[in-house]
Amino acid sequence: MDQSAAQISDDARPRLPRGVRLTHNEAQGGWVLLAPERVFKADAVTAEILKRCNGEATLGAIVDDLAKTFAAPRERIHSDVVKLLGSLADKKLLEH
Amino acid sequence: MAALDLTPAPLGLLAELTHRCPLGCPYCSNPLALDKRDDELETALWARVFREAASLGILQVHLSGGEPAARRDLPELVKAAREAGLYSNLITSAVGLTAKTLGALAEAGLDHVQISIQDSDEPSADHIAGYKGASARKRALASEVVRLGLPLTVNMVVHRANIGRVEQMVELALSLGASRVEIAHVQYYGWAMKNRAALMPTREQVDEAIRQVEVLRARHHGQIVIDAVVPDYYARFPKPCMGGWGRRSVNVTPAGKVLPCHAAEVIPGLEFWNVREHSLAEIWRASPAFSAFRGIGWMEEPCKSCSRRELDFGGCRCQAFLIAGNARAADPVCHLSPHHTLVEQLTAKREDAAYSYRSS
Numbered sequence: 459m460d461q462s463a464a465q466i467s468d469d470a471r472p473r474l475p476r477g478v479r480l481t482h483n484e485a486q487g488g489w490v491l492l493a494p495e496r497v498f499k500a501d502a503v504t505a506e507i508l509k510r511c512n513g514e515a516t517l518g519a520i521v522d523d524l525a526k527t528f529a530a531p532r533e534r535i536h537s538d539v540v541k542l543l544g545s546l547a548d549k550k551l552l553e554h
Numbered sequence: 555m556a557a558l559d560l561t562p563a564p565l566g567l568l569a570e571l572t573h574r575c576p577l578g579c580p581y582c583s584n585p586l587a588l589d590k591r592d593d594e595l596e597t598a599l600w601a602r603v604f605r606e607a608a609s610l611g612i613l614q615v616h617l618s619g620g621e622p623a624a625r626r627d628l629p630e631l632v633k634a635a636r637e638a639g640l641y642s643n644l645i646t647s648a649v650g651l652t653a654k655t656l657g658a659l660a661e662a663g664l665d666h667v668q669i670s671i672q673d674s675d676e677p678s679a680d681h682i683a684g685y686k687g688a689s690a691r692k693r694a695l696a697s698e699v700v701r702l703g704l705p706l707t708v709n710m711v712v713h714r715a716n717i718g719r720v721e722q723m724v725e726l727a728l729s730l731g732a733s734r735v736e737i738a739h740v741q742y743y744g745w746a747m748k749n750r751a752a753l754m755p756t757r758e759q760v761d762e763a764i765r766q767v768e769v770l771r772a773r774h775h776g777q778i779v780i781d782a783v784v785p786d787y788y789a790r791f792p793k794p795c796m797g798g799w800g801r802r803s804v805n806v807t808p809a810g811k812v813l814p815c816h817a818a819e820v821i822p823g824l825e826f827w828n829v830r831e832h833s834l835a836e837i838w839r840a841s842p843a844f845s846a847f848r849g850i851g852w853m854e855e856p857c858k859s860c861s862r863r864e865l866d867f868g869g870c871r872c873q874a875f876l877i878a879g880n881a882r883a884a885d886p887v888c889h890l891s892p893h894h895t896l897v898e899q900l901t902a903k904r905e906d907a908a909y910s911y912r913s914s
Contacts, residue, residue, distance in 0.1 A: 475733075477666045477705030479641060485563040485611025492641040494666040494705050494734055497565055497613055548776045550705075550733045 465544075466517060470554040472543055473513030478551050480508045493551055507539055511552065517543070561800075561839050561848075563611030567640070568805040568816065569600065571617060571631065574624040576649045578684030578911030579672065581711055581746035581753060583816050584620065588913070589808040597627045599829065601634035603806060606834035608638040612804065615640045620808070623651035629658040636663030643668060645709075648695040649688050656695065660702045667699045668707040668736075674722035678715060684911040693730065700731035707734040712763060712785075713753040714904070720766045728778055735778055737767055739785035743817040743872060745912045751905040760788045787901050791862065792869025792885035799847035799871060804838060812837045814844055817872040821881045847871050847881070854882050856890045 466472070474480065479492045480500065489505035491498040500508065506527075510520045521539055525532040546552035573588035595603070604615060615635045622628055623646060635642040643666045644659065656667075671692050673679035679689040699706045708727035712720065720737055727735035739760070740746050740753050755763075767782045774780070786793050796803050796815045805813040810829040818824060825842040838844060846852065850863050857868040868874070869885020877886040877900070878893040886893040 475705065476703050477733075479665070481613070481639075483611060483613060486565070486613065490613060492613055492665075494707050495614070495616070495643060495668070550779050 466540055466547070466554050468516060468518035468521075470517050471513050471515065472511040472517060472520070472552055472554040474508065474511060474551070475553045480505065491551065493549075498551075503538075504542060507542060511543070517554070562802075564607075564802055564804050564838060565611075565613055566803045567603075567607045567612050567615045568803065569603070569615055569617050569631075570619060570805065570807050570816070571600070571622045571628070572620040572624045572808050575619055575621040575647060575912075576624075576685060577621070577647050577688060578909075578913075579670075579682060579711070579745070580684075580749040580909035580911055581713065581740045581744075582912040583741070583744050583746070584912065585744055585817075585819055586748065588620075593809040594625075595806075595808065595810045595829070597630050597634070599810070600631055601638070603829050603834060604631075604635045604638040604640055607804070608640055610835050610838060613641055614643060616643045616645055618645040621647050621650050623655060628655065629662045632659050632662040632664050641665045646670070646695075647683075647688070648692040649683075649685060651695060653695070653698045656698055657702065660704055664704065666705050666707065668709050669696050669699070670709045670711065671696075671723075671726065672711065673716040674710075674719050674726045675716070682715060682909075684909070696730040696732070705734070706730065706732045707736060708732045709736045709738060711738050711740055712755075713740045714755045714759070715753075717755045717759045717763050720763050721770060724770045724774065724778070724780060728774065733778060734781065736781050736783065737763070738783040739763075741783070742787070743820070743876070745910070747876065748910050750900065751903050752907045752909055754787070754901060754904045755785070756904070757788055757901070760785050786870075786873075786885075786887045787897055789887055790889050792866050792873075792888045794866040795870035795873075795885070798867040800838070800844040801848070801867075804834065812841065812843075814847075815872065818843065820872050821875050852882055854880075854884075856888075856892075857884050860890065 477494055482489055489500040491500050521536045524535050543552055572594055573584050632642055642664050644664055645668045648669045669692055672682040676689040680686050710723045724735055742750050767780060771780050800814050805816050811826045813826060824846055827837045827841040853868055857863050869888055871881045873885050874883045875881040877896050884891040886897050
């Protein structure tokens, strides 16, 4: 089943699958996403989004929280988050 | 005066826990002279290496071999890696690894499993592995990995005997529930070098396999990640071997020798340090073998003035030595290398000889 960006709904509860971990590492200079035989450097924004993908919060709630925390327009955050999570799902780095 | 250490932090540790393996794959990356069981590092020493690796900034440990399950202390080693804060990846043949041990590994905090499968065609797979029934055991263990909820990568090594079945290999990985599949063309070091003429595909076969991978990636987008390791004998430019010498990876042999890559021992004159005598950090920063080809200062022409010198780092040092006889030369697979015709001669040398299986 294809899970592409457009299909992540506001009710989805995104989470990092087993084998994918977000961690902070001083020597590597910040946040990194550890995945099967791959390591991705995550910028601060990506890390803030992924920290909230715990399988409990819905996409809608995550976007609300980010908009509130960073006092930014909700639509813009919504579109950024959907785009990021969609591309991570394509790489098997996110489930929803 | 305080000195700023600009040596980059490595990302990955390849822990070759043992060279023992029940299979005899003719392209095995282990050296021709295998470390003996009596010389293998003990559990506590590996645990120390994992802690030192994590302090050095290493994020992932690849538990490999030989067959890592030949070590009875494998669950303890996974636990030690987890306690050190490392992401652990088991690279296994699946032969000799029981479902019970796998359960213990999952419990100990294993993050990911990679199983090698020699071919989608079972008799052919068993012939390549030199082990009757290997394929069936691998498929069974792969299902067990998925049942336990662990992410699975299937590693398919591709060469002349199976290169026409890339599509079936990807279908097999999908049917086993893998989230990732590696289509890895043979790299000619160790045992593969010995069997080179028997393994070498034609250029037409390689081109077709590369085209197939593109088609399959589009077809299975979002279902499975397909990573392909390029067959560098047919490339125009060399691979950025190890992402640069002494830049991202550390390899520890079963007996504790620390290498910049698994094949590095073929280069004469390099001095390797052992974790029995030095800390991993000392070895990374100061051992002669790691310093030998770090950066670009060691380069000769045409690499020295090449615009790609910091993209591919001159390619592979081992291959430069093995083919051109000079570890400082450009990797001869590069079309700019004065030794490139040697690679063309090697690709033309194909022979359906019986495999020389690796010894156990």
